[in-house]
Amino acid sequence: MDIYYVDGEFVPADRAVIPVNDLAVLRGLGAFELLRTYNGHPFALEQHLQRLEHSVHKMGLLLPWTTAELTRIILETLRRNETSAHSESNIRIIVTGGTSPDFMTHQGQPRLLVLVSEMPRQPEAWYSEGVKITTMKSRRILPGAKSINYLSATLAMQKARAKGAVESVYVDRDGGVYECTTSNIFMFTGDRLVTPGRKILSGITRGFILELAQSLFEVEVRDLTLAELLRADEVFITGTNKGVVPVVQVDDQQIGNGRPGRRTSELMQAMSARAADHASQTTYTA
Amino acid sequence: MDIYYVDGEFVPADRAVIPVNDLAVLRGLGAFELLRTYNGHPFALEQHLQRLEHSVHKMGLLLPWTTAELTRIILETLRRNETSAHSESNIRIIVTGGTSPDFMTHQGQPRLLVLVSEMPRQPEAWYSEGVKITTMKSRRILPGAKSINYLSATLAMQKARAKGAVESVYVDRDGGVYECTTSNIFMFTGDRLVTPGRKILSGITRGFILELAQSLFEVEVRDLTLAELLRADEVFITGTNKGVVPVVQVDDQQIGNGRPGRRTSELMQAMSARAADHASQTTYTA
Structure with a gap:
């Protein structure tokens, strides 16, 4: 049984609850982060905690824990899950809006949740064959903050899956x-x-890719249009639980020659090496 | 102590909890309704339940309760709160996405929450003097569905309050x-x-106002621009917990002569009469 940290206590997953009058339940108000481990070590914990702090601030919530306190709680939750024998773990950190006396505005103490679970594996074919993504006319509310507001994302994902795609890319009115x-x-x-560098949630994996790419390629961080994307030689997407995934089709249009490209493969290998390096070296002191 | 209905049980408010792996907590995924009572009777219950069903459907959630079952649960929750001696009650109904094994997609049984609490009173001056509202460039995700996704609403409301306004009106790129x-x-x-009649959450109070207005005024349901609004003789806003509130200022611009208008007052009186009528007549059989 996975162990979760919930608002000061370590509890088995099936007994982990929060009050219904927390703004997360009433108003979908909460910030979150999702980490993964490599060889059991949390990857890029400092970066995730920095971004969490940023999200909380942008959403006008409170974060009454220091980075050191958060690190200690997260590592202790991970330690208590050692018996779960995950091959690798996901660590989901949620900071809620806390209990609201008026059911709308946050006035009280936020709640901290740390959920550790088995990390899901994506299909091997995503990496060897590439994937399809769809386009969707929509945008993220408050792009810089990672919030639990996933209604538009959930709906976009459902539509994408129905079309055999693994993701949906937001396209604005100007393309x-x-x-x-x-x-x-x-x-x-x-x-x-x-x-792109503006109007996005700046991904942790994205940050590593940009760092690794600097010594390998010419790198431009700038606005991008759908027209450019469709003419690209290679396209790929990145994320904590998916790593680097080659994209070979956008809607009905093939990208490049319809196969994962060699430059994307080069970055996938560089990222794997970076992760292996992390797995062998990291020690945290809580 | 208020009594809440939570997922099959009636519990005191301070012991009402839901699992942290419900999609409401993980992803802000849930539909909701807010009702009020007049003289203890829930107002427009049928209309609210109809809209709830509509929201749940639009969000791709499930609603495994019939209207009769929902009505029975709501009335029973209200009955168990009789000892709380509210002057009037709010009834908040939430249908969550339910527990998600993959932390993202809804696959299981949704949860039903019914939260009964004392209805807040708005300041008398809102009605006698009118209020200020601000404009905000934004829009509602999935306008037809009443979801707990309130991040943009919460932020807009915070900005409005900081400017001495009670509400914020969404203005799109075309005005x-x-x-x-x-x-x-x-x-x-x-x-x-x-x-307006499109791209809105169709309010229950709005519906009553349109019905009452038909015998009193010429009524047009159509798209509206900010320019028209600023030139209007009278402006007002409606909602379950605020009723009909005259608006005398939008951002820095005065509306009409800066006082609540006589036509708005006429509708406020008609709405009061409608509510009084409801309070004296309604009986529900559960």
């Missing part, structure tokens, strides 16, 4: 492309790697 | 005006009452 529902997006034109 | 964060909006040009 601008920014991000997918739960992934960042990149394209290659020749040896030039391009990814 | 179109549709609705406020938690209210519908109307304007009078002479004896002509105008309110």
Whole structure:
């Protein structure tokens, strides 16, 4: 049985509850982060905690825990899940709006939840064959903050799945492309790697890819249009639970030659090496 | 102590909890309704339940309760709160996405929550003096469904309050005006009452106002622009917990002569009479 940290206590997953008058339940108000482990070590914990702090601030919520306190709680939750024998774990951190006396505005203490679970594996074919994504006319509310407001994302994902796609990329009225529902997006034109830098949730995996790409390719962080994306030589998406996934089709249009590209493969290998490096080296002191 | 109905049981408010792996907590996924009582009788229960069914359907959730079952549960929850001696009650109905094994898609049984609480009173001056509202460039995700996704509404409301306003009206890129964060909006040009009919959450109070207005004024349900709104003779907003509230200022601009208008007052009186009628007549059989 997985163990969750809920508002000060460690409890078995099937007994983990929060009050119904928390603003997360009443108003969908909460910030969150999703981490993964490599070889049992949480990956990019500092970066995730930094982003959590940023999200909480943008949403006008409170975060009455220091980074050191959050780190200690997360590592302790992970330790208590050792008996669950996950091959790798997901660590989901949620900071809720807390109990609201008026059912609308947040006035009280937020709640901290840390949910550790077996990390799901994506199909091997995603990486070897590439995937299809769809486009959707929509956008993220408050793009810079990672909130639990996933209604539009959930609906976009349902539509994407119904069309045999694994993700949906948001396209605005002017044909601008920014991000997918739960992934960042990149394209290659020749040896030039391009990814949007504005109006996105800046992914942790995206950050590593940009860092790794600098020594391998020309890198441009700028606005991107759907027209450019469709003409790209290679497209890929990134995310914590999916890593780097080659995209070979957008709606009905094939990208490049319809196969994962060699530059994308190069970045997939660089990312694997970076993760292996992390797995062998990381020690946290709580 | 208020009594809540939570997923099959009646519990004191301070012991009412739901599992943290419900999609309401993980993803802000849930539909809701807010009712009020007049003289202890729930007002427009049938209409609210109809809309709940509609919201649940639009959000792709499930509603495994019949209208008769929902009515029985709501009335029983209200009955168990008789000892709380509310002057009037709010009844908040939430249908969650239910527990999700993959933390993202809904696959299981939704949860039904019925929260009964003392209905808040708005300041008398709102009605006698009128209020200010602000404009905000934003829109509701999935306008037809009443979801717990209130992040943009919460942020808009915070900004409005900081400017001494009680509400914020969404204005789109083309200057179109549709609705406020938690209210519908109307304007009078002479004896002509105008309110948007598209891209809104169709309020229950709005429905009564349209019905009552038919015998008193010329009524137009159509798209509305901010420019028209600012030139209006009278503006008002409606909602379950606020009733009919005259608007005398939008951002920095005064509406009409800056006082609540006589036509708005006429509708406020008609609505009061309608509610009094309800309070004296309604009997539900559960």
